[in-house]
Amino acid sequence: MSDLPEYNFAYLDEQTKRMIRRAILKAIAIPGYQTPFASREMPMPYGWGTGGVQVTAAILGTDDVLKVIDQGSDDTTNAVSIRKFFARTAGVRTTTRTPEATIIQTRHRIPETALGEHQVIVYQVPIPEPLRFLEPRETETRRMHALEDYGVMHVKLYEDIAQHGHIATAYAYPVKVDERYVMDPSPTPKFDNPKMNQCPALQLFGAGREKRIYAIPPYTRVVSLDFEDHPFERTRISGACSLCNSTKAFLDEVITDDQGGRAFMCSDTDYCEQARSRIGPLS
Amino acid sequence: MEGVDQLSNSFLKPVGDSHEVFRAAMNALAYPAQPRVLPSDLSPCGPMAPGSLALLLTLADHDTPVWLASSLATSESLRKFIAFHCGAPVVDDPTLAAFAFFSSPLELAPLARFAQGDPDYPDRSTTLIVQVEAFDDCAWRFSGPGLSSPRSFGVSPAPKGFADMWTANHAGFPLGVDLLFVCGKEIAALPRSLRISEI
Numbered sequence: 001m002s003d004l005p006e007y008n009f010a011y012l013d014e015q016t017k018r019m020i021r022r023a024i025l026k027a028i029a030i031p032g033y034q035t036p037f038a039s040r041e042m043p044m045p046y047g048w049g050t051g052g053v054q055v056t057a058a059i060l061g062t063d064d065v066l067k068v069i070d071q072g073s074d075d076t077t078n079a080v081s082i083r084k085f086f087a088r089t090a091g092v093r094t095t096t097r098t099p100e101a102t103i104i105q106t107r108h109r110i111p112e113t114a115l116g117e118h119q120v121i122v123y124q125v126p127i128p129e130p131l132r133f134l135e136p137r138e139t140e141t142r143r144m145h146a147l148e149d150y151g152v153m154h155v156k157l158y159e160d161i162a163q164h165g166h167i168a169t170a171y172a173y174p175v176k177v178d179e180r181y182v183m184d185p186s187p188t189p190k191f192d193n194p195k196m197n198q199c200p201a202l203q204l205f206g207a208g209r210e211k212r213i214y215a216i217p218p219y220t221r222v223v224s225l226d227f228e229d230h231p232f233e234r235t236r237i238s239g240a241c242s243l244c245n246s247t248k249a250f251l252d253e254v255i256t257d258d259q260g261g262r263a264f265m266c267s268d269t270d271y272c273e274q275a276r277s278r279i280g281p282l283s
Numbered sequence: 284m285e286g287v288d289q290l291s292n293s294f295l296k297p298v299g300d301s302h303e304v305f306r307a308a309m310n311a312l313a314y315p316a317q318p319r320v321l322p323s324d325l326s327p328c329g330p331m332a333p334g335s336l337a338l339l340l341t342l343a344d345h346d347t348p349v350w351l352a353s354s355l356a357t358s359e360s361l362r363k364f365i366a367f368h369c370g371a372p373v374v375d376d377p378t379l380a381a382f383a384f385f386s387s388p389l390e391l392a393p394l395a396r397f398a399q400g401d402p403d404y405p406d407r408s409t410t411l412i413v414q415v416e417a418f419d420d421c422a423w424r425f426s427g428p429g430l431s432s433p434r435s436f437g438v439s440p441a442p443k444g445f446a447d448m449w450t451a452n453h454a455g456f457p458l459g460v461d462l463l464f465v466c467g468k469e470i471a472a473l474p475r476s477l478r479i480s481e482i
Contacts, residue, residue, distance in 0.1 A: 009298045217313050
């Protein structure tokens with residue numbers, strides 16, 4: 001008896017995996033549409049990525065190499081615990097290197113290194129419905145998606161312009177997938193939105209508490225909503241990473257003392273480490 | 284059937300095998316209209332090919348009503364296989380089916396008889412799993428999500444008027460059915476999001 005595993009492979013039982021897998025197949029066939037699924041209680045609280053974890057568990061195999069990032073970082077609490085969770089329940093190989101990973105679970109960043117066809121990126125999503133803060137009723141937002149009635153979203157972006165002079169939405173910036181569904185890209189900075197367009201990798205989104213799975217197939221047109229006279233702008237703190245000098249990567253602000261001192265560094269830790277190993281430490 | 288014990292005709296490693304079959308189906312839908320490997324060590328069950336059986340075991344269970352085309356529906360051993368290995372109810376009404384199985388693409392028409400989904404819930408549609416004799420790449424040209432450039436793809440035997448059938452299926456997007464074609468140890472998919480043109 002002691003030879004029996006404590007868990008089924010990757011924690012979830014096979015019937016649950018079948019249910020999630022069916023939802024994933026439907027989500028791929030209807031890009032950007034939020035497919036309901038019977039989200040399970042996971043051994044971590046809502047908000048810690050229970051949706052992403054269930055999607056990852058349903059697609060994970062023994063040959064996969066898993067990378068988990070939290071705000072671009074491989075070594076923050078959420079990333080470390082999810083990586084350990086799958087190392088323990090599935091025994092899969094884990095990595096922090098973006099090109100080596102076959103499955104990348106992410107909380108709110110897309111790696112700076114371009115993804116390839118051999119990869120799947122799984123997003124943890126807190127609120128999958130892009131219209132939720134504009135219309136609280138699920139019955140109504142369902143109908144709005146069915147009728148492709150997205151005027152209210154443009155009004156919201158217009159109100160940004162009226163109040164601030166520009167579209168002030170900086171993260172969870174709504175996109176239109178293959179000219180049909182308006183979709184919430186999860187709270188990624190809008191800097192990452194262009195990476196979703198025509199991406200060679202399959203993109204899966206899991207929302208555990210809200211019980212929704214959606215997808216962007218590879219090579220799919222993903223357009224950030226905007227206006228002709230106020231086109232979408234990719235924003236980034238101007239300046240260079242203080243560790244690797246990158247002027248292209250998305251930067252985090254780091255408080256260095258209590259005198260108002262601050263520094264900027266790459267949000268994507270793997271990208272930063274690789275850049276540093278190429279150029280050597282900055283003096 | 285032909286000396287095959289259908290009670291033991293199942294995945295040797297249920298967890299690993301169903302994962303491999305699912306990933307093949309997932310990648311087939313994500314990178315559509317291109318055949319890829321569908322691993323399966325199963326024996327056929329009556330008129331049902333091992334690839335279709337592998338998809339059945341991977342995707343169907345007591346939550347998913349299954350519909351069988353007339354060439355499959357008459358097989359008593361197949362009905363027993365589904366009851367024993369999946370517990371999935373076999374239904375006569377195609378609008379109730381989560382999965383529909385065909386032993387030939389010539390039985391496909393009309394696609395509109397299957398569940399198309401609901402405007403609020405387009406996922407409530409039937410997925411069609413179709414055995415074909417061969418894949419060829421010259422019959423139709425597809426474009427859409429999953430394809431970096433238009434791609435030609437076809438199946439043999441080719442159903443008559445398939446381009447019109449598929450145009451009608453895509454016209455209802457996001458409603459419609461999705462097709463999974465099985466040929467020996469290969470699978471290729473046509474999700475409803477694809478547009479078709481005849482070459």
